[in-house]
Amino acid sequence: MPDYTLHYWPAPFRGQFPRAVLAHAGADWAEAGMEATAEAMEARVPEQAVPHMAPPMLVDHRREAAVAQMPAIMAYLGAQFGLMPGDPGRDALALKVVLDANDILDEITLDGGREMWDAQTWADFRPRLARWMAIFEETGARHGLTAGGGWMLGTGRAGLADLAAWALWCPMTDRLPPLGAMLTEEAPRVAALVDRLSGTPALSKLRRQSDEAWGEVYCGGRIERSLRAVFA
Numbered sequence: 001m002p003d004y005t006l007h008y009w010p011a012p013f014r015g016q017f018p019r020a021v022l023a024h025a026g027a028d029w030a031e032a033g034m035e036a037t038a039e040a041m042e043a044r045v046p047e048q049a050v051p052h053m054a055p056p057m058l059v060d061h062r063r064e065a066a067v068a069q070m071p072a073i074m075a076y077l078g079a080q081f082g083l084m085p086g087d088p089g090r091d092a093l094a095l096k097v098v099l100d101a102n103d104i105l106d107e108i109t110l111d112g113g114r115e116m117w118d119a120q121t122w123a124d125f126r127p128r129l130a131r132w133m134a135i136f137e138e139t140g141a142r143h144g145l146t147a148g149g150g151w152m153l154g155t156g157r158a159g160l161a162d163l164a165a166w167a168l169w170c171p172m173t174d175r176l177p178p179l180g181a182m183l184t185e186e187a188p189r190v191a192a193l194v195d196r197l198s199g200t201p202a203l204s205k206l207r208r209q210s211d212e213a214w215g216e217v218y219c220g221g222r223i224e225r226s227l228r229a230v231f232a
Contacts, residue, residue, distance in 0.1 A: 004029035007037040007057040012171035012210050013219045014070045014105060015056050017098070018077060020167040023206040024158065025081040074098045078160035090143075090153045097139065097152060097161040101168040104132050108172070109223050116226035129179075130186045136165060137187035147192040158197065165190060166197040170207065175218035178231050 004022060006029055008015030022029045032040070037055050045051050049059060052068030058076070059066045067076045075095060078084050084091045107128070110117065136152075139161075143154035152161040169190065173180035184191045197203050218224055 002028045002030040005059045007032040008055045011217045011220050017167040018073045020163045021077040023202040071098045083160040094161045098164045101164050113223040122230040133186035136190045145189045169194050
């Protein structure tokens with residue numbers, strides 16, 4: 001049995017965050033698959049491994065623990081694998097980066113498909129996305145991140161904040177190339193960080209496996225189709 005099982009849909013999106021940490025840490029994990037993920041989500045609440053509304057959900061078989069909600073999973077894994085900066089202020093910043101990423105995923109899908117994108121809604125949103133990129137850029141810049149090196153929170157190696165930045169921006173810019181040019185323009189330090197992490201063996205392999213498994217899928221469904229239409 002693997003040490004962990006991740007329940008998520010066949011797409012990168014929120015599931016790519018725990019995958020990035022697990023891959024970076026060299027952990028042994030399995031993907032539960034769509035059927036098991038749906039069964040876990042739809043089970044009666046008293047029968048769920050952890051009460052939750054939707055994936056991702058991570059099961060830690062060694063500790064007989066289950067965690068749901070992407071930021072909670074990231075905090076859980078970050079503590080296990082020593083990926084937190086190690087002082088209260090920067091630990092809080094690391095969690096903030098994860099929470100900011102989660103907010104951006106909500107916004108890029110219009111609250112999970114509450115409505116669909118069109119040219120006007122995208123034009124209205126674009127300055128807000130640019131501001132989000134600037135927030136990531138300034139966070140890194142204040143802690144020594146440059147286009148040539150460094151890390152989001154000034155740590156000596158990649159930590160939770162860096163992996164969260166990669167898991168947010170890499171799938172988005174891979175699947176939606178116009179946003180890659182936007183990230184390079186608005187947040188060149190972060191774009192360079194994403195490229196550096198993509199070149200590491202663990203994340204390069206994860207990226208390749210994701211491409212092979214899911215192709216161009218980003219978030220899926222009608223919301224992805226409407227998002228792609230604004231770039232057509």
